[in-house]
Amino acid sequence: MSDLFVGIDMGGTKIEAVAVSFSPKLQIHERTRIPTNAHQGYDALVDTLSAFITDFCKKFPAVSRVGIGMPGSTRADGAVKNANTECLNGRFFHREVQERVSPKLFFANDANCFALAEAVLGAGKGHKVVFGVIMGTGVGGGLVINGAVREGPHSICGEWGHTSLWPDSNTPCYCGKTGCVEQFIAGPAIERHYRELGGEPIGLKEIVARDQSGESVAVTCIDTMLDNYGRALSNLINILDPDAVVLGGGVSNVSALYSRGYRKVAEYLFSENLRTPILQHELGDSAGVLGAALLCRS
Numbered sequence: 001m002s003d004l005f006v007g008i009d010m011g012g013t014k015i016e017a018v019a020v021s022f023s024p025k026l027q028i029h030e031r032t033r034i035p036t037n038a039h040q041g042y043d044a045l046v047d048t049l050s051a052f053i054t055d056f057c058k059k060f061p062a063v064s065r066v067g068i069g070m071p072g073s074t075r076a077d078g079a080v081k082n083a084n085t086e087c088l089n090g091r092f093f094h095r096e097v098q099e100r101v102s103p104k105l106f107f108a109n110d111a112n113c114f115a116l117a118e119a120v121l122g123a124g125k126g127h128k129v130v131f132g133v134i135m136g137t138g139v140g141g142g143l144v145i146n147g148a149v150r151e152g153p154h155s156i157c158g159e160w161g162h163t164s165l166w167p168d169s170n171t172p173c174y175c176g177k178t179g180c181v182e183q184f185i186a187g188p189a190i191e192r193h194y195r196e197l198g199g200e201p202i203g204l205k206e207i208v209a210r211d212q213s214g215e216s217v218a219v220t221c222i223d224t225m226l227d228n229y230g231r232a233l234s235n236l237i238n239i240l241d242p243d244a245v246v247l248g249g250g251v252s253n254v255s256a257l258y259s260r261g262y263r264k265v266a267e268y269l270f271s272e273n274l275r276t277p278i279l280q281h282e283l284g285d286s287a288g289v290l291g292a293a294l295l296c297r298s
Helices: 042-057 093-098 110-120 187-196 204-213 216-240 260-268 284-294
Strands: 005-010 014-021 027-035 065-070 104-109 129-135 139-145 148-150 244-248 278-280
Touching (some): 005 110, 005 284, 014 042, 027 042, 042 065, 065 110, 104 110, 110 129, 110 244, 187 216, 204 216, 216 260, 260 278
Parallel strands (some): 129 244
Antiparallel strands (some): 129 139
């Protein structure tokens, strides 16, 4: 098998490819991206990704495996489910792309790819059990044990964003349930809560800046988010007791998560103190595509 690995990160607006080697150290040999164009529909997306893989791999003829990180997970029959690129849901995307390309494809949820990269190469390196948290437009995550992603029989391991935090609330989630974690600590949820408290329609960065300057509405908004974050993440740590938690996504840049938020997790934890390090990501936007490449190692 070649020492060169190819990873594909299939996002909502772009598809990115990387050719990388990991030994003796990480080296990126080529990196390129194209628009996803998911608005053109399912068939166009299959055509676009298949052609992109074929063209990219022509430059690296020794490559026989390609890892792909994508939204959603897999039903028992092999079809895609839970993808926010909605045209994928219910379709046999993995099989149809594989039929069009020569390399063997390895698919994983994009949050799992983030978790894998941060566990093996990034902030979680050296820890046996790492939970990678995504807090951005939505909330998700992935579990990595001894350098391997845990998917589970339902392919939903890590989906803590759709555990019920406040089941009696009137806060519906796109998944069809109410009170999901995602509806309280994702970026859009924080912005919505700020408006509900009487604030202006502004973005998360400005809300955080106003919190830091002591504006009362922003302080209430961020304090509430941190309390919900503490409740939700403490539940996860109670169940998994991981060696490290790594935060990613746009909300992970809120510095209060690592101070006030850490104390909130400790407050709700079923233990006398919190020993699990909660770490900010190290690989940035590269985590997804590098994690996809890591899928091809074995």
